[in-house]
Amino acid sequence: MDKVPEEARNYLMEAHQLAGQWCLPNDRGDYTNSEANEVSSVAIIGGGTMGRAISICFCLAGFETYLVVRNEQKCSTEMEAMLRKLKNIDLIVESVFEDMKLKKELFAKLDEICKPSCIFGTNTSSLDLDQISTVLRDPTKLVGLHFFNPANVIRLVEVIYGSKTSSTAIATAFEACEAIKKLPVLVGNCRNFVFNRLLYVYFDQSQKLMYEYGYLPHQIDKIITNFGFLMGPMTVADMNGFDVMEKLKKENGLKPNPLEQEMWRQKRYGRKTNRGFYKYDEETQRKEIDMEMELMVRKYSQSARPNIPIQNEQDVINFILYPTVNEGFLCIEEGIISHESLIDIMYVLGFGWPPHTGGPMRFGKTEGLEKVANTLLHWHSLEPTDRAYRVAKQLEEVDRKNMSSKL
Template identity: 35%
Template sequence: MFIYKVGVVGAGAMGAQIAQVVTFAGLPVVLTDVSDAVARRGVETVRAIYQGRVDRGKMTAEQREEKMLLVTAAGSLAALRDVDLVIEAAPEDLKLKQDVFRALDGVCSPGAILASNTSALSISALGVATKRPGKVLGLHFFNPAYAMPLVEVIPGLATEQQTVDDAVGFAESLRKAPIVVKECAGFLVNRLLMPYLNEAVLCLQEGASSLKAIDQDMVAFGMPMGPFTLLDTIGNDISLEVARILHRSYGPRMAPAALLEAMVKAGRLGVKSGRGFYEYGGAKDQELEGLIQKAGQAAGPRGTRWAPSRLLMAMMNEGVLALQEGVASARDIDLAMVAGTGFPSDKEGPLHYADRIGIDHVLQELEESARSLGMRFWPAPMLRRMVDAGFTGRSAGRGFFTY
């Protein structure tokens, strides 16, 4: 199916970015929100993104105006009557999204695909709110959508293969890198990223190292920014919400760090609230020290060791668990983490990295961490099978990949 016209529901941060990406590829978009005025604000965000390109000399003002002709604002879903695909980017609330999908089902033509940009909610649960679950799927863009190449394509339990193929083709036409991910909580990228970020918070809470040292060490490893800078950028409230969804689905290994909860309770949400793990404004930060002490005393061990591998082991182990479950192939897991989180491309992703340092070493470190730090590090069973069979990674010529 060829997609000639797109609708976007929710003209906030992601909705506006997605509308820009779609118009950049030359397709018309109707950007809707709860009122005309809010939708028009979204159109202004699209304009601001294009203006950034003009300022950097990447396009002319005339080209910007040509692209802007492709976006229209609307305060009602009724404006989506003739679109071929809708991408919903309303707030992360299942009931609200189900209401939106029910309404879209009534408005859009029967052949239209209904996609959600949800970060962690069930696609299947959105599908059942409609009479066309075969045409509902997840199309998960990353922030900022104009810069991040990855798009997770997530079929729900009832999604037809044709819908998946159409969505992959559409994402490719946007010059993005789509990866099909089996539905699971957090999909692929958030499922692997959250244990990594949560482990950073646990390290801080346990007094293993300082905020700045942890950030610096992860940047030295090759990450585009440290975990606390990333948490502050995402918003601690959003991360906590994702962590809770993962915890509900995967159990104790994903329990959110007490300090993350305390940060949200204290209103330290990150860049958007002026302070998070870092203080944005220059004042000396005594409150954070107090929160760390309190969370550390209330939960878990103190004075544990710090090493970047603590964060990497948490991510790699979750990657192996996802691989075992068939959520994605080893290649796609690595591609997703490089394209979606900036995992250093010279290390080719967490599973290539595991092959490089040796699967036997990964297994040993996870076993030791499970003993000393907590059962969240219990090694994925596949690792032991690999070691027993001599699939120990690059030096053996075979591991997750063949060399």
């Protein structure tokens, strides 16, 4: 943060403080009147990359920590015997595969085993908390604890409340996150929550540049890193695993674009399969340009007829970032998050958004909301069926006032 302009640095510091001043809707409690349960023991269910990294966080913070590794080879009796050892645990963090049926079955078992005061946390990145909580006798105990990869490095946790989540569960989640030196940010329950809602727009726009405009993965990544991001979108997608996107889109009934369909068919899932938008050396994992991928991009883009003109690198940046900013305003409009600066601190800490810009929402304001609104409204007129250009009311209002002032 040393090279970040003072104004942006102060803005992000204020957002950091604001994150701690959480409040549930409908007078259900807030940071001033809610008491956390004492947590000295934590169990993480799921021994994948994320589960292991979360365990490291709690171990290093001095918690009595248990890691329960699910294994398909283990019989259900053996698994239940392992879970029964958790009857006196204070906090559960579930981190199994992103599958609603699997998570509900697990929580139903834990609900029979764990003590009444145990708080249940789920590391889901997109699934409906209210649906998961239906298997619990007391659904107020369930809270979303969305960590980011790598969880032992990224200093952010998206804390999600459902329609029945108690202030005690939120207070406990906040204290646990702060104890492991993470910044908790409270958001509401909706498809993909806040962080991933913006992220999917960011990725979708990046992919449109390939299959509609013929931009190659390394070209897009270079433009974005030149702007100040730590990594380009295609490198990030390969690192996260494109199979995760496949699972989420299928789970939520979202139609894949033609490039995604072909990548899924070829099982181009990124680093884990040694090929995605790039190819990776099996031994060194060194990233290389993949000519097969580039041929695929050229194949799809040759027949595309996009309506939005893109003529230079600045147009590319706007094409990716303006709809991302708009999605942030939609989240605020829907009451999913309380303040735009909280979106900004999430993206600076959790994604490597260039801190000198202050985050996506502050970037939008620096660009000029009139410019962002006018651009998006124009794109919406050219692509009326594309949800990415459904303009938030706040931006529509900015454009309306701007037009009125010119009359």
